[in-house]
Amino acid sequence: MVKNIHIFGITTASGKAFASKLKKHFNDLNIFGYSRSSSSYIKFDLKKPNIYSLNNPLDSSILISFGPIWHLSKFLKYNLQNNPNEFGKILGVIATSSTSVLTKRFAFNKFDKNLTCKLREAEKTLIEIFKDKQTNLKIIRPTMIYDDFKNKSDQNINEIIEIISFLPFILFPCSSGKRQPIHAIQLANVASKFAEDLILRKVGNESEIFLNVGGDEEISYLEVIKRIQFNLPKNHRGKKCKIIEIPNRLFNFLISPLILMNQKSFESFLRISANLSGFVPSCKIINSKPISFPYKTNDLNS
Numbered sequence: 001m002v003k004n005i006h007i008f009g010i011t012t013a014s015g016k017a018f019a020s021k022l023k024k025h026f027n028d029l030n031i032f033g034y035s036r037s038s039s040s041y042i043k044f045d046l047k048k049p050n051i052y053s054l055n056n057p058l059d060s061s062i063l064i065s066f067g068p069i070w071h072l073s074k075f076l077k078y079n080l081q082n083n084p085n086e087f088g089k090i091l092g093v094i095a096t097s098s099t100s101v102l103t104k105r106f107a108f109n110k111f112d113k114n115l116t117c118k119l120r121e122a123e124k125t126l127i128e129i130f131k132d133k134q135t136n137l138k139i140i141r142p143t144m145i146y147d148d149f150k151n152k153s154d155q156n157i158n159e160i161i162e163i164i165s166f167l168p169f170i171l172f173p174c175s176s177g178k179r180q181p182i183h184a185i186q187l188a189n190v191a192s193k194f195a196e197d198l199i200l201r202k203v204g205n206e207s208e209i210f211l212n213v214g215g216d217e218e219i220s221y222l223e224v225i226k227r228i229q230f231n232l233p234k235n236h237r238g239k240k241c242k243i244i245e246i247p248n249r250l251f252n253f254l255i256s257p258l259i260l261m262n263q264k265s266f267e268s269f270l271r272i273s274a275n276l277s278g279f280v281p282s283c284k285i286i287n288s289k290p291i292s293f294p295y296k297t298n299d300l301n302s
Contacts, residue, residue, distance in 0.1 A: 009066030180214030
């Protein structure tokens with residue numbers, strides 16, 4: 001029986017929403033939140049497994065991490081080697097990875113190659129260390145996570161907002177690829193669904209480990225930008241940016257000099273035309289009505 005929930009990355013939007021939902025549905029659970037910086041939670045740093053340890057009971061526990069999966073894998077590997085009796089009592093681990101392990105696996109720039117390598121190796125490590133243990137492992141791979149538009153820490157959305165706020169116009173390929181943005185609270189709802197299944201004993205060790213998940217709607221990258229622009233405040237500078245659609249061949253020709261200057265940026269522009277969607281919609285996992293992008297927080301707290 002699950003009695004304790006240990007949450008890494010609790011200060012993220014997903015972490016906060018996850019904790020709030022579990023408290024609402026299971027008021028008898030002991031929920032422990034860990035943070036490197038916030039004084040509101042237990043001081044902890046996954047990157048320093050030899051310094052920090054979990055002082056709270058691990059028996060009848062689930063561990064959930066919304067931080068980088070490579071930090072979690074190293075922490076658990078270290079502790080399972082050095083404290084196997086205690087960490088062997090963990091009933092379940094839910095780790096968030098990224099669909100980048102799939103969508104960027106053929107990247108040729110060093111940054112993206114290193115990222116996919118770190119993701120892949122971390123996933124392999126988790127599978128390896130729990131393969132002979134009675135621990136349920138779920139690795140959730142979300143795509144294009146975003147938070148509310150006002151959240152400055154949200155890189156996916158704010159990069160777009162900064163560009164359209166700075167430039168009077170942008171050139172964009174007329175045929176852009178599909179995207180499936182997922183809100184941070186949606187990710188929390190997906191994670192809480194698996195946590196609830198573990199708590200209610202609805203899953204076994206034979207369940208599928210990986211879940212590639214996205215939002216409820218597949219839309220073009222161009223439509224993503226248009227909807228972001230439409231939902232900006234009335235007097236926001238980004239409202240004035242004009243989006244000029246040009247043929248894909250012309251767009252690719254215009255960005256071609258970047259291959260000599262910045263391969264990462266060049267590949268990022270190339271991916272505008274690629275379909276990075278087709279993942280399981282979150283609504284199918286949590287059995288809810290599909291919600292259109294951009295998601296409103298009130299729609300997601302049900």
